[in-house]
Amino acid sequence: MTYRQLYDYCQGLPLHIRRGPVRRKVIELTGAPITVVRTTLDVRLCRGMYLSVENTTARLVQQTGKTVVALAREGNNYCWERFIEVKEYMHAFDSVTEATDSGNDFDVQLRDLTTAGTVEPCDQMIGEIKAFWRAMGVLCPEHVRQELIAERAVRGQELSDYAIAFRLKIPELYVPNLFEPWYFENLAKTFD
Amino acid sequence: MSTQAELAKRRLFGDDSLRASNFKIFPGTSRETGPQQIAEQVNKVLSQLEEGDFEVVETED
Numbered sequence: 001m002t003y004r005q006l007y008d009y010c011q012g013l014p015l016h017i018r019r020g021p022v023r024r025k026v027i028e029l030t031g032a033p034i035t036v037v038r039t040t041l042d043v044r045l046c047r048g049m050y051l052s053v054e055n056t057t058a059r060l061v062q063q064t065g066k067t068v069v070a071l072a073r074e075g076n077n078y079c080w081e082r083f084i085e086v087k088e089y090m091h092a093f094d095s096v097t098e099a100t101d102s103g104n105d106f107d108v109q110l111r112d113l114t115t116a117g118t119v120e121p122c123d124q125m126i127g128e129i130k131a132f133w134r135a136m137g138v139l140c141p142e143h144v145r146q147e148l149i150a151e152r153a154v155r156g157q158e159l160s161d162y163a164i165a166f167r168l169k170i171p172e173l174y175v176p177n178l179f180e181p182w183y184f185e186n187l188a189k190t191f192d
Numbered sequence: 193m194s195t196q197a198e199l200a201k202r203r204l205f206g207d208d209s210l211r212a213s214n215f216k217i218f219p220g221t222s223r224e225t226g227p228q229q230i231a232e233q234v235n236k237v238l239s240q241l242e243e244g245d246f247e248v249v250e251t252e253d
Binding site: 018019020023035036037038039040041042043044045046047048049050051052053054055058059060061063064068070071073075081082084085087088091094099100101102103106107109110111113114124127128131 | 197200201204205206209210211212213214215216217218219220221222225226227229230231232233234236237238240241242243244245246247248249250251252253
């Protein structure tokens with residue numbers, strides 16, 4: 001199974017791309033059920049988590065299953081929660097080297113998360129960056145992105161970031177990424 | 193490394209732990225967040241998951 005199969009599937013879905021079909025397709029492709037929960041995460045510190053565990057006798061696994069996506073009960077609006085949830089699903093496609101599966105990996109991940117842009121990203125953060133682009137590719141089919149580029153070429157900022165965010169139901173913060181010249185190049189790097 | 197981070201690592205990856213095969217974090221809105229604070233959130237959520245103190249959601253939209 002590859003992300004490319006999920007990407008291709010999403011290209012044919014109507015807007016806006018809904019979480020349910022994405023979740024079911026990820027589970028179908030990976031063969032691993034995912035439980036999504038809301039917790040008291042403080043969104044100022046952490047907006048979401050993805051956790052996959054192997055110890056089937058652990059109490060947590062009995063409660064949630066082996067793979068869980070944790071969201072915050074409060075603080076994420078509709079578009080943010082959609083994006084966070086889908087981004088976390090993308091970690092089901094992390095490579096072995098991108099997975100955080102040791103204490104050392106955890107340390108470097110925490111280091112990179114709290115020193116963003118100041119160090120060469122570790123493999124785990126590269127997985128994080130890939131998950132971001134993969135989520136963008138899922139929530140905005142490429143033909144829609146091309147239509148948005150064409151429409152903005154005509155209307156300029158009359159087609160605002162907010163209007164696009166409203167159309168796609170994604171955070172307004174990420175709309176400019178859709179217009180980056182290297183957008184598809186970044187996305188295509190994640191197709192494996 | 194902070195106590196909270198050490199505790200989180202033990203719970204996720206230590207002997208007789210969850211044996212996590214992957215664990216990822218979506219950063220929060222504050223740019224002033226340190227490793228200790230993130231690890232504290234990790235430990236809080238792990239406890240909630242173990243205790244069943246969560247709401248399962250299957251949002252379609």
